[in-house]
Amino acid sequence: MTDVLARYEELVAAGELRPDEDQRRTAERLAALARQLEEQPARGSVLWRMLRRAPAPARGIYMWGGVGRGKSMLMDLFFGCVSMTAKRRVHFQEFMLEVHDRLRVERAREKGDPILPVAAALAEEARLLAFDEMVVNNTADAMILSRLFTALIDAGVTVVTTSNRPPKDLYKDGLNREHFLPFIALIEQRLDVLPLNGPVDYRLERLGGHPTWYSPIGQAATDAVRAAFFRLTDYPPEDSIHVPSEELAIPGGRLIHVPKSLKGVAVFSFKRLCAEARGAPDYLAIARHFHTVIIVGIPILGPEKRNEAARFKTLIDALYEHKVKLLATADAEPINLYPEGDGAFEFERTVSRLMEMQSRDYLALGHGED
Ligand SMILES: Nc1ncnc2c1ncn2[C@@H]1O[C@H](COP(=O)(O)OP(=O)(O)OP(=O)(O)O)[C@@H](O)[C@H]1O
Numbered sequence: 022m023t024d025v026l027a028r029y030e031e032l033v034a035a036g037e038l039r040p041d042e043d044q045r046r047t048a049e050r051l052a053a054l055a056r057q058l059e060e061q062p063a064r065g066s067v068l069w070r071m072l073r074r075a076p077a078p079a080r081g082i083y084m085w086g087g088v089g090r091g092k093s094m095l096m097d098l099f100f101g102c103v104s105m106t107a108k109r110r111v112h113f114q115e116f117m118l119e120v121h122d123r124l125r126v127e128r129a130r131e132k133g134d135p136i137l138p139v140a141a142a143l144a145e146e147a148r149l150l151a152f153d154e155m156v157v158n159n160t161a162d163a164m165i166l167s168r169l170f171t172a173l174i175d176a177g178v179t180v181v182t183t184s185n186r187p188p189k190d191l192y193k194d195g196l197n198r199e200h201f202l203p204f205i206a207l208i209e210q211r212l213d214v215l216p217l218n219g220p221v222d223y224r225l226e227r228l229g230g231h232p233t234w235y236s237p238i239g240q241a242a243t244d245a246v247r248a249a250f251f252r253l254t255d256y257p258p259e260d261s262i263h264v265p266s267e268e269l270a271i272p273g274g275r276l277i278h279v280p281k282s283l284k285g286v287a288v289f290s291f292k293r294l295c296a297e298a299r300g301a302p303d304y305l306a307i308a309r310h311f312h313t314v315i316i317v318g319i320p321i322l323g324p325e326k327r328n329e330a331a332r333f334k335t336l337i338d339a340l341y342e343h344k345v346k347l348l349a350t351a352d353a354e355p356i357n358l359y360p361e362g363d364g365a366f367e368f369e370r371t372v373s374r375l376m377e378m379q380s381r382d383y384l385a386l387g388h389g390e391d
């Protein structure tokens with residue numbers, strides 16, 4: 022096992038990260054948790070069986086703070102340092118979609134409270150659940166979270182999560198919030214709540230001062246978004262051929278190939294996103310999963326490209342609604358992308374959104390926040 026704090030300090034010493042006292046403190050706490058997790062007997066081991074019941078889980082952590090404070094970075098560092106295999110890192114909203122799917126299956130069996138068997142199955146699969154970007158903005162989630170997480174922790178799962186809000190502000194002003202309050206109490210009692218809310222938005226700093234829309238398409242534009250990708254992901258540009266790809270699952274069972282996917286940043290070609298038969302569910306999955314999307318090769322769309330234009334509009338709506346940061350290389354400025362054709366009038370809103378998405382205020386918003 023690599024020590025989380027040592028690794029953090031290495032990155033600071035190497036100049037990859039700027040020293041940040043909140044981050045260091047959090048890394049220290051994460052390091053202690055990683056050690057504790059390693060010391061627990063593995064499920065099914067002789068020692069575990071001698072205990073007869075799941076040992077009390079190591080106390081989890083809730084990191085919260087404004088955007089770009091390094092929450093996901095620390096979570097990745099921590100997760101990579103934990104060597105046990107029964108661990109899972111998942112985007113919170115995707116996890117909840119999966120939970121609802123599993124609940125549906127359980128309910129069809131009509132046997133008592135479906136949450137308990139679902140939690141038991143999840144606990145069987147992972148002793149550490151690491152969630153990125155906990156947000157609660159729908160009633161369906163709000164109503165089950167308390168029971169689900171109580172059952173998970175009772176079954177021996179350690180929960181580590183990041184969020185843009187302190188627990189008390191989750192599901193703020195939500196419908197029937199009184200039923201949600203036990204979840205807040207649960208977090209405050211059973212997780213360490215650590216603020217990571219210093220003055221510096223490191224992501225904005227990395228994007229800051231650089232434009233996000235590059236036209237025309239050409240070497241200069243390609244070099245610029247390439248540099249942005251490496252700045253955002255800390256990936257060494259000389260290893261660019263090894264940047265991982267990903268198959269992102271779309272609810273309903275389809276997949277979309279993401280040619281470059283790293284640390285919440287995805288690169289797609291316009292062709293893949295908008296010239297194939299894709300629709301809102303694909304775009305919503307992308308918008309939920311990635312905080313930053315780079316689209317390369319957006320052409321000027323003539324009237325005959327009305328399907329591409331319509332898909333592009335749906336895509337931008339999804340990205341905009343989830344506050345996804347967009348970088349693009351395009352043959353024209355937004356205003357000249359689709360000047361005439363079916364839906365060109367509605368496309369004006371897309372243009373306006375594309376303009377707003379380049380603003381510093383938009384770039385400073387949290388992913389997926391209301
Ligand atoms: N101390 C630091 N020095 C330099 N860069 C940093 C530092 N901490 C984080 N970063 C970089 O800043 C960017 C944003 O960090 P990260 O993605 O972890 O933010 P976050 O808190 O998860 O934000 P969000 O709430 O939007 O998800 C990343 O590229 C990360 O590597």
Ligand SMILES: [Mg+2]
Pocket residue numbers: 092093094153154183
């Ligand atoms: Mg993050």
